Amino acid sequence: MTERRRERIDRGIKKRSEDVFALASWREMLYLAGPRLLPVALVLFLPPLLSPYWQKVMLSVGVFGLLAVSWDLLAQAGMISLGQALFFGMGAYGAGLLDRYLGMPPFLSLPIAAVLGGLVSTLLLLPVLRLRGIYFSMVTLILPLMLVRVIEATKIFGGTEGLSGLTPWPSVWVEMYLILGALLAALFGFRRMLAADYGLVLKGIRDNDRSVTSAGINIYVYKAQALFIAAAVGGFAGAFMTHVYLFVGMPVFALDYSILPIAAAVVGGPGGLAGATLGAAILVPLSEALRGFGGLRIVFYGVFLVVFIVAVPEGIFSFVRRKYHQFERWVEVD
């Protein structure tokens, strides 16, 4: 009786370790560089080809892509955030306030608001850093909801009406390449960071913080750092959006900003940031394309989410990567 078994073999360059290999031919070079060049090329050449409305959608892709990357980064350190809206909102309000009360130009208020938003978010979450798993997630879910109520109750920063009529970016192209450039920088930069020793420590905290502690590393310091980075990235997205829509108000803490990035990361495949980006690049345009269905839009959107997850549970990016790097063949077992 002979039976057959499916065997999986790594394609091309056998990767003994993540970063030790020799490039032997231009084909191998292309094999490795291809997946990295593709997004860069898309970002450079796609926007001018789009209609003004789809250009706007691209902006959203950039913003949600950044939020998803920031979410994934945080998840690498074991902090599953259900409240990206907190980071987004902090950055957005930061930019709004700097613009309204200090008259700062967008190019200045953007970075300052990102850093400021990151700081404030980190400070807010500092007391709950020792919470783990779903408990941490809950706090992040609740904080933005609470901030909305605080703004509502205390009527600060324009209260329920928010601040409108803020300064716009000089041109659509600035908008476009600023956010997409930031997305690419975040994607490649943070991928690099995660692959380095520092990133390893973050992942260590996620998998087994006890073991990291017993290496003499203060996990809270690292968690706080990861939190700050992620929050600043989210804040960047928020600050950017403020100057696009010239408005900031309570809805910047809306649930959508929390849920959509997670959906993007899950659909794309969490873990490597690239999945999160890909997820955003799929979900945001999808959601826009579905506008044609009118009231059914969100219904279809929900159904699509379910379908994606059920069909490719590991995430689209992980699936594609697996297929790209491996081939399968049948071998006989005696």
Place this chain on the structure above:
Amino acid sequence: MTADLLRIENLMVFFENALAVNGLNLTVSEGELVGVIGPNSAGKTTLVNTISGLIIDMAIKEKRKGGERITVYGAVWFRGEEITRERPDRRVRRGIVLCRERHPVFPDSSVMENLKIAGYLRRRAEIRKTMDEVFGLFPVLKDYRRRKAGFLSGGEQQMLAIGMALVARPTLLLLDEPLLGLSPRMQESVMAAVIHLNEAAGITVLLCEQFARPVLPVIGRGYVVENGMLTMSGTGAELMDNPEVKAAYFGI
């Protein structure tokens, strides 16, 4: 087919492309106490997981996560019926109960509740009776019956795990490294209990251990497994007399 209670034919288990169990043949008859001895990573755990069906469950879960990673070939027969592809819960109903390695207990439940949960397929009166037996075997557990299992020490959890397997009233009991982390005194009582179960209660036992010293003297028959392959088999005494076994497992 035969009167064997358990029969394994030409079993092969792959994890991805790595072979964990390679062409293993093994039989256990009713009422026997059989030992499977082997060093680390010999494939003992993989073997008992295959018998208990856990591997099927693992394979399904792996598949859901993306790709088929685990493949099983060969056949497992229980009382003349092939059960190779049967789900684990069906096998428990047949009486195959596994006590997994490294103290598998329900950490958030009290000791008492752990035992009750283990008796999922048993009637209430039966559970109560076996529970008393377990407490007789491991008196510590009785003292700690209201404590959460997760707070017990490593050895205490191991005792509880064995106790839980007993509550499930197996016909074939699979023990995976039951002596792990037990003090010498506890090791002795556990082995005594195993013999007692085997002889008095008539439970067939398949016991996997790499720490052979307390095991070999008491088993009826034994298999030695290395690198997923069978290297030796025979009665307990035969194995003990074998110079290779002596060198490898008794340090002589």
Place this chain on the structure above:
Amino acid sequence: MLIGTAIYALINSFILALMAMGFNLTFGISGVANFAYGAFYVMAAYGAWIFTHKAGLPYGVAVMLSIGLTTMGGALMYRFVLMRVRGQTLSEVIATFGMGLAILELFRYMGFVGFEYTLPNLVEGSVFFLGVYVDYQRLLIVAVGALMVVGLWLFTRFTSLGLAFRGIAQDERTALTFGMDPDRIATIAVAFGAGLAAIAAVVIVPLGTISPEEGYDVLIKALAVCIIGGLGSTGGVIAASFLIGFAERFTDAYIGSHWTMIVSLAAILLVLAVKPSGLFGHQKELEERI
């Protein structure tokens, strides 16, 4: 004023407990954080409404039918959606969230918005009690709530299915070795959770109206209660419901209603800061036991 507030706080607590119980049950047993929970709640309410107003069934029958169907809906969702992503918590969350979104927005799309969508009181009238009027429907909620809490507690502790539920929640693989079928039990768990949501809906909705937004609201409330209580603990749900329930009403009465949410959310943060795995949970302590 004080006594009246306390009475309404008590009622409020039971409403919260009822809302959270199903979510808690499902999570405690199958580990599935069912983010479609609010959708089931709303679905049950609309179901009862449709059966009485469109199909012309007697109210009692409609309610029963609706509870039954919602329960089945839960089971189906597990079988056809969740089973595939079992164990990957985030995928479960997003998948159930997607389901919930689809259900809720479908109701909105089909035009189920308006003030006529409400259910009649099961019992009419009110009673003057310690200085305030309390209507019978609210007393009914307290009764149903109390009954369910006790029932659930007994169920999870003393029936073999209930114990199996607890086992599966903690260590699925070990549970397998005792003959439990996690998929079957998780199906029951999700279905039960949906059923409890349905029961909660038919007793609570008569106080107000049904709207898709209610779905999101119920979900958030259920989450908050479960987290404060310590996920999966029945006692915790009660304690947390009382904490939030009283905090809300007393803030209303003595501080100002626009502070209600803030005070109760602050209470959540406080509890978690002091006791990181909720009032009755032990996850963190267990994890740290080495």
Place this chain on the structure above:
Amino acid sequence: EPIVLGVPTSLGFLEGKESLRAVKMAVEEINATGGVMVGDEKRPFAVESLDIRDAAPGVPVPDALLGIEKIILEKKPAALLVGPFRSEALLAAMDLIAKHRVPMLGTIAMSPASEAKIKEKPAKYKYIFRLCLNAKYLVKYLAGSMAFIKERFGFDKVYILNQDVAWARKTAEITTQVYFDKAGWTVVGHEAFPTGTTDFSSALMKVRAKGAQVILPIFDMPQSGILVKQWNGMKVPAVMAGFISPLAGPGAWKTFDEKIGGAVNCNFEMGSAISSEKMEQSVEFLDAYEKRWGEPIQAGHGPAPSYESVYVLKEAIERAGSLAPDAVVEELEKTNRTGVMGQIHFDEGHQAVYDINPKTAAVAAVFQWTSDGGRTLVFPPELAAGEIQLPEGLKPAK
């Protein structure tokens, strides 16, 4: 070639749904007569709607704005009707609309803040008009009915309960400032409830404890129906007179198990779920709507001005003789039309002027639920069919 009218609003909400129907109805009527005269050709109207979901909780404003922008960029509408629900969405949309220079006739969002913006920068924001009632005019109506209650029954202790949103808060504030404080009332309590509140028992107990005789509610969320039910269940000895959106339509009687007798409610526009015998057009409008859509209007805010907005626009286009936005806006500013809600003209904040006389301005309507499920119009006096009656068990103070 049709003239496109864009209707970006929250279609999943009652006001949005019925407003869109009202717009469609008006368009059908106009198209039935051949369409709109643009210059010297007759062109029909076509409606393109889009659900921007801004009223749903958790939907960010940019998402709603993107929807509005989509309709502008892709459908190239001659004007936008109905528009956003939430005031902050409207405020944020103003910049967008100014950028694309599309006239908009809003009929839902009602914070006065947008008028202030228009007044401040008329050249930029001139494209935005509002036909529905705004907070400022609502006060007039509330004050009117309160004055009647005071005079008639001698009540002068009021408890204000409002939803914690911009327009409702403003309304409460202004009513207190310009009326209660001046007319000798005591505001014994004031409370704001976050949107979504489902239990009002504490407030109602306070009403009783503080001896308030009148409750002034200002709510537009569905859950506010609970307030009425609780008011009834707890037998609170005070008149409920204000605005509660679920009470507005004829269906409320059944919805609330026939337990709302005595409640006084203000519908924002004549024609939105209520009509006056003395204003023929409003009666006709309600009848036509019910005939066209098979069910009566339930929303007390939105449908009537939405219907009117189509006619207002039509007339402006015809006068301008072109679709050029600036020309149309110029003509819109000169609007003078008598329709369902009375006479419509805009002030310099581009807000339709409301008053109590339908001959000189648009009107709203205050009515009272009678104990047998009828609705009696009680304010403005010229249109009233009856007077406010005290609910059972309440005695006048004088």
Place this chain on the structure above:
Amino acid sequence: MDRVDGVDPVDQRRDDDGHPFLRVEGLGKRFGGIQAVADVSLDLARGELLGIIGPNGSGKTTLVNLISGFVRPSAGEVRFRGRRIDRMPPHRIVRLGIARTFQMVRPFYELPAYKNMIIPLFSPRVRGLVGGKYGDRDAVALDLLEEVGFERDAFVAYKPAGALPQGYLKRLELAKAMALEPELLILDELFSGLSLAEVASIVPIIEKLRQGGMTLIMIEHRLRELFRIADRVVVLNHGRKIADGPPAAVMEMDAVKSAYLGAAAETAETSDPETEAP
């Protein structure tokens, strides 16, 4: 760079001006109603190898947790080279030079074994000793793993930790602790779950560490192997210290026999002629 209190690690190896190396005094810990550790005192000299044995649940792990700071004591104090450490968070204690392994090994399963080593190498205690450049630590990690028996030519160190057998995992655990260059190394049941051959291959590593002057505490149930290398043994029972002395002497005590060793008196273990075999 994060230096420990401005003291260079090499500097720390100077003498301790009269303080005992490790002193535990009246240490106690209650968990709810359970006295896990009660009034334990012991001294440890530099370079000693102390074995801790005792029945299951006697408080061995808890004692180690108290020393390494993972659990706060409810009574007593711990001094390391004269410095109180019982109130310090665990990561500070590690930086002072106390490293430990865990009874239950939980590596980072999907990472290759050598990447598992990066985390201790990233510790502030030793971070400065290795170059900070990308990939620099990998070489150190591989060297250390080879030292504990990861054959370099078989590429074991490159396999994901999840696919490694228990024996390698325990060695990895040991290597991780060694990477911290500790002065005191605490090993909790390092040998449990290992076959005889595996244990035999690890013992020389430990002996080598001792020769290098390291102080060790080992919790073990595998007495035969422990007694071959331990200088001194402490016996715990119900959280109390019931014996303290050289292995042979301790094993003779009745209290120890009845509490710990079975009826068949595994005392034979110590005097067993077999033990002398290689």
